[in-house]
Amino acid sequence: MELECRRASLHRPGEDLHKRDEPSLQEAINLKLVESGEKEKLKDLLRERLIECGWKDELKAQCRAFTRKRGRSNVTIDELVRAITPKGRALVPDDVKAELLQRIRTFLLSVQF
Amino acid sequence: MVTKSSSPCYRPCEHLVDYKSKHSTRGFRALQRCIVVLPPGRPSVRTLSCDEDPVPRCASCAKSHGRLYACLICSTISCYSSSSSHARSHALELPGHELAIDLDRAELFCCICNDQVYDADFDWVVVCAQSGKKHSVVSSGSGNAGGGGDGCGGDSGNGASLLAKHTSFSNGRTSGNAGGGGGDRIDGGKSASSLAKCTSFSNGRTAPPLNVYSRKRNRGAEYKPWEPSSKDPLVLERGAAPLGLRGLTNMGSTCFMNSVLQALLHTPPLRSYFLGHCHNKAACQSKVCLGCDMDDMFAAAFSGDRTPYSPAQFLYRRVKELFSSFSFPSHEKYLFLFSFLNSWWQHAANLAGYEQQDAHDFFISAVEGIHANSQQPELRKGNDAECRCIVHRVFSGLLRSDVTCTACGFTSTKNDPCVDISLDLESTALEKQIYASSSTLLGCLDRFTRPERLGSNERFFCESCQSRQEAVKQMSVRKLPVVLCFHVKRFEHSAKNYRKVDTYVQFPLSLNMACYLSSSIARLRHGNRLIFVEGKGELGGDNDSGSTSPSSEFELFAVVSHSGKLDGGHYVAYLRLGGEWYKCDDAWITRVGESVVRATQAYMLYYVQRSLSDESSTTIPERFNQHQTLVLDEKIGYTSLLADAVQA
Numbered sequence: 001m002e003l004e005c006r007r008a009s010l011h012r013p014g015e016d017l018h019k020r021d022e023p024s025l026q027e028a029i030n031l032k033l034v035e036s037g038e039k040e041k042l043k044d045l046l047r048e049r050l051i052e053c054g055w056k057d058e059l060k061a062q063c064r065a066f067t068r069k070r071g072r073s074n075v076t077i078d079e080l081v082r083a084i085t086p087k088g089r090a091l092v093p094d095d096v097k098a099e100l101l102q103r104i105r106t107f108l109l110s111v112q113f
Numbered sequence: 114m115v116t117k118s119s120s121p122c123y124r125p126c127e128h129l130v131d132y133k134s135k136h137s138t139r140g141f142r143a144l145q146r147c148i149v150v151l152p153p154g155r156p157s158v159r160t161l162s163c164d165e166d167p168v169p170r171c172a173s174c175a176k177s178h179g180r181l182y183a184c185l186i187c188s189t190i191s192c193y194s195s196s197s198s199h200a201r202s203h204a205l206e207l208p209g210h211e212l213a214i215d216l217d218r219a220e221l222f223c224c225i226c227n228d229q230v231y232d233a234d235f236d237w238v239v240v241c242a243q244s245g246k247k248h249s250v251v252s253s254g255s256g257n258a259g260g261g262g263d264g265c266g267g268d269s270g271n272g273a274s275l276l277a278k279h280t281s282f283s284n285g286r287t288s289g290n291a292g293g294g295g296g297d298r299i300d301g302g303k304s305a306s307s308l309a310k311c312t313s314f315s316n317g318r319t320a321p322p323l324n325v326y327s328r329k330r331n332r333g334a335e336y337k338p339w340e341p342s343s344k345d346p347l348v349l350e351r352g353a354a355p356l357g358l359r360g361l362t363n364m365g366s367t368c369f370m371n372s373v374l375q376a377l378l379h380t381p382p383l384r385s386y387f388l389g390h391c392h393n394k395a396a397c398q399s400k401v402c403l404g405c406d407m408d409d410m411f412a413a414a415f416s417g418d419r420t421p422y423s424p425a426q427f428l429y430r431r432v433k434e435l436f437s438s439f440s441f442p443s444h445e446k447y448l449f450l451f452s453f454l455n456s457w458w459q460h461a462a463n464l465a466g467y468e469q470q471d472a473h474d475f476f477i478s479a480v481e482g483i484h485a486n487s488q489q490p491e492l493r494k495g496n497d498a499e500c501r502c503i504v505h506r507v508f509s510g511l512l513r514s515d516v517t518c519t520a521c522g523f524t525s526t527k528n529d530p531c532v533d534i535s536l537d538l539e540s541t542a543l544e545k546q547i548y549a550s551s552s553t554l555l556g557c558l559d560r561f562t563r564p565e566r567l568g569s570n571e572r573f574f575c576e577s578c579q580s581r582q583e584a585v586k587q588m589s590v591r592k593l594p595v596v597l598c599f600h601v602k603r604f605e606h607s608a609k610n611y612r613k614v615d616t617y618v619q620f621p622l623s624l625n626m627a628c629y630l631s632s633s634i635a636r637l638r639h640g641n642r643l644i645f646v647e648g649k650g651e652l653g654g655d656n657d658s659g660s661t662s663p664s665s666e667f668e669l670f671a672v673v674s675h676s677g678k679l680d681g682g683h684y685v686a687y688l689r690l691g692g693e694w695y696k697c698d699d700a701w702i703t704r705v706g707e708s709v710v711r712a713t714q715a716y717m718l719y720y721v722q723r724s725l726s727d728e729s730s731t732t733i734p735e736r737f738n739q740h741q742t743l744v745l746d747e748k749i750g751y752t753s754l755l756a757d758a759v760q761a
Contacts, residue, residue, distance in 0.1 A: 030178065034168045044151070076228040078195050 029108065038107050042100060049096045059088050126226045128211040132185070133232070135209070140185045141238045148219055148242035156219040156239050158183060160190065169216055173199040182213035182222055190216070193224075200224045348417040355690035357384070359414045360421035360700035367424075368699055369472040372686035373479065374424060375697040376671035376717070377407075378414050379688050380596050381725050382507045387411040391503070392487075403482035421700035472673050472684050473533075473600045473717060480504045480532050508532040510594035513631045516567075518575035520582045525573070528591050533598035533717075536561055538614045554599065554620040554718065562589050562629050589634035593626055595725065597667055599718040604679060613679040618715050620669070622689075622707075623723070627665040667720035668728050674713040687713065689728055 033039035050056050066083055067075050125133075132140075149159040160169045160183070168177045171192035180193045182200045186209060191200035204211045204224035211225045219239050223230045347353065357378060361371040377383055386392070388411055392404040406424075413422045487502035500509065512531045517524040536557040564587040567573070572581040603614045627633060672687040686697040687710045696705045 031168075034177070040151075047155075076226075078227060082195070 032111055033104075033107070036107075036111070042103060045103065046096070046100055049099065050092070053093050053096065055088075055091055055093070055096075058091060059084060062087055123231065125232065126223050126228075126230055128223045128225055129221070129230045129232060132209075132212050133234075136185075138234045138238075141232075141235045144185075144214065145238045145242050148239060150243050156243050158214055158216045158219055160216065171199050173202070181216045182224070183216055184210050185212045185214060186210045191224075193222075198224070198227070201227070344417055354419065354702075355693075355695070356417075357411075357415045358688070358690065358695060358697075358702055359416075359419060360697065360702050362421045362423045363699040364423060366470075368684040369470045370424070370475050371699050372673045372684040372697065373472050373476045373717070374410065375686035375688060376673055376719050377479070378411065379671055379690065380507065380719065381670070381721055381727060382595055383407075383503065384411065386503045386507075388415060397486075402486040403479065404486045407483060471604060472675070473535075476598070476600075476717065477532065480508060504532070505530075507596050508594050508598060510534075510590060510597070511592035513589050513591035515587045515589070515635075516573055517564075517585045517587070518573075518578060518582045519584060521575060521578050523575055523577040525576070532594075533600050534561065534590075535600040535602055537602050538616050538618070552616060552618055554618060554624070554715075557599075557601070557618065558626075558629055562587065562634055587634060589631040590626060590629050591631045593630070593665060593722075595722055597624075597626070597720040599720070601716055601718070603675065603714075603716055611679070613675075613682070615714065617712075619711070620672075620715055620718055622669045624667040624669070624720050625665055626667060630665065664722060664724070666723040668723050668726035669718060670721050670726060670728065671719040672710060672713065672715050673717040673719075675716040676714060684716070685713075692728060 030039070033042070062084055063080060066080060070079075144158075147158050147160070148156050151157050169181055169190050170177045171181060172189050174192060174197075176192040181190055182193055183190050184200075184203060187207070189203055189210075191203045191213070192198070193200040200213055200222070201224045204213075211223055212230070213222050213224055214220065215222055215229075219242075221230050221232060221235055222228070348356065361374060363371060387408050390408075392408050394402075394405045394408055397405055410422070410424055483504045484500065484502045487504070500506075509530050509532055511528050512534070514527045514529065515524050516527075536554075537560065538557070564585045567584045567586055569583060571584075573584045574580070575582045575584070599620075601618055603616075605612050605614070668689075670689045673684060674687065675682050675684055677683050683698075687705070688695045688697060689710075694705050694707055694710045696703050696709070
């Protein structure tokens with residue numbers, strides 16, 4: 001793949017080898033997304049889609065149920081996030097996932113690495 | 114997770130309490146500048162970024178995803194995750210730096226307690242930022258009175274470069290009418306608003322109040338919690354003069370204007386409209402707007418100030434508009450106006466004589482002026498019957514004119530909108546015999562709605578006969594307005610006659626218009642038959658004829674009367690407020706007895722639908738129900754009706 005060949009050029013001069021073990025591709029893509037402002041747009045798109053399909057309301061209900069079960073003063077935001085996140089991920093509709101992936105793909109193809 | 118501070122059992126953590134006691138709301142207010150609202154209305158924190166690295170990163174590990182927090186004290190950005198929290202380390206290292214704000218969500222976070230915390234003042238700041246207000250007045254939740262003293266000059270150097278310029282509004286009355294709206298409506302029409310953009314910089318200078326940019330953006334009025342001033346209770350106490358009662362100075366034969374203005378100021382629906390800030394001066398596109406002038410006048414009249422008010426703007430505008438308009442009904446009017454304008458400019462003193470204008474003409478032109486300037490979407494040009502601008506909603510009714518062919522009985526019907534009803538006083542000797550004398554309002558109405566035989570020189574073309582025929586014409590009220598204005602035609606300006614009719618006209622305090630409605634008139638014409646028309650609606654029966662329906666009952670609230678001769682008379686208005694009558698003679702207001710009012714020479718009479726009248730004895734719940742039926746509407750199908758009648 002094009003991307004793999006070019007990996008070497010992504011590292012800034014002087015960076016030590018230790019950093020290669022990190023998912024640098026992911027980092028790179030992320031950086032590119034942010035720089036171009038595409039990440040914000042994708043985030044907004046995702047938010048919009050998730051609201052439209054009722055995902056947000058569903059999750060809100062889940063959070064409420066969780067909080068009520070545990071008792072209001074017994075829940076910290078961390079615990080809530082930890083508990084809800086897997087459910088949230090599972091509940092994302094496939095078409096939303098597909099749309100986002102498509103957008104990212106299009107973006108990556110359009111971008112010069 | 115603990116609930117928001119509005120719930121009684123929320124207790125802020127010790128760190129938040131500590132922070133608040135040390136820094137109060139300064140830090141929050143400084144943050145307001147940094148809160149940016151992203152679509153769809155989500156508040157977020159904008160960080161100072163540099164070109165190389167647009168994304169905010171943790172100061173310790175440069176992580177840019179996940180949750181990032183900015184310390185409230187030193188603005189250091191730290192990351193947070195349950196496994197490694199640099200935010201927590203930051204807080205542990207530096208005591209006092211426990212509180213941070215979530216960059217993505219604009220929420221307060223306590224790094225030691227590892228949980229979100231909530232504060233009313235902070236939320237207020239975020240809400241202000243979200244609603245686009247540039248300046249926030251810290252809510253009274255923390256004990257600071259809205260807009261008042263606290264904190265306005267007290268911003269210390271916390272994050273000096275990000276300091277939100279706080280504005281004090283309690284005494285921030287800017288010069289002129291700074292966009293209206295907001296703040297204290299009672300206060301003489303000069304209430305400041307956020308549109309004034311009165312920003313006080315740290316050295317105390319104020320920015321110019323009105324700039325075009327802010328006017329266009331129209332961010333809306335700033336919300337300021339209202340506290341009564343020391344004057345307000347006095348205005349409302351028992352025995353105080355009624356609200357809105359204020360003299361109008363005579364600026365040179367302007368009693369014609371003053372008297373009509375007094376009536377308008379106390380027309381209940383108009384009063385509610387303007388005092389309810391429904392005409393948004395700030396959003397007003399026109400530079401010369403009668404609606405804005407009315408708004409100013411209402412504010413001035415209801416301000417509680419009892420000194421006479423000079424409606425100079427109104428007069429100036431009115432005269433200017435009248436003068437520049439070329440649609441005068443007669444040549445004489447043009448001369449009147451020219452001389453009037455002339456005298457107003459040159460001699461402010463009270464001049465008797467021809468400069469006097471007709472109060473009724475003024476009323477019509479004021480209505481037209483407000484209509485023309487009403488804020489756009491409601492206007493439907495050329496169709497007053499459907500116009501939804503405030504003056505038409507209040508005054509516009511529908512008069513029906515039926516012209517019946519004497520040969521075949523075919524009737525041609527025409528509905529014309531009107532803002533008032535002009536009543537003739539003259540009557541022939543014959544009429545005096547048949548009809549109630551025109552010395553009462555009801556008598557005039559009887560005359561108005563009587564069938565009138567059109568002379569042979571006024572023949573109309575009958576469609577069914579296909580020829581010109583003599584006809585009988587009858588007027589009736591198809592649709593009653595909310596406020597009914599009667600104009601007694603006392604002045605005659607025709608070629609041969611130039612005079613005033615002084616006949617006294619008796620008028621009732623309560624008026625029932627049921628028998629003058631088109632449905633009633635038509636029924637009479639057909640000998641009170643019960644006529645049912647298929648499909649298009651029905652006539653007759655007691656269902657909607659309005660004989661006892663509340664919507665045809667009216668209460669008198671204002672009388673404009675004229676005394677003296679045609680050339681040098683004087684207009685005076687009588688207002689009915691709180692069960693009492695007040696004589697408004699330019700700047701002098703006196704309470705008078707009912708008998709005085711009854712004896713006056715009425716020129717214009719203003720009646721309002723009973724359900725909206727302050728004087729009626731209906732209880733409040735009833736009023737609310739009836740409010741829905743502001744105008745009485747009837748459906749009458751005529752053509753097949755006549756066919757029945759003719760065949761019979």
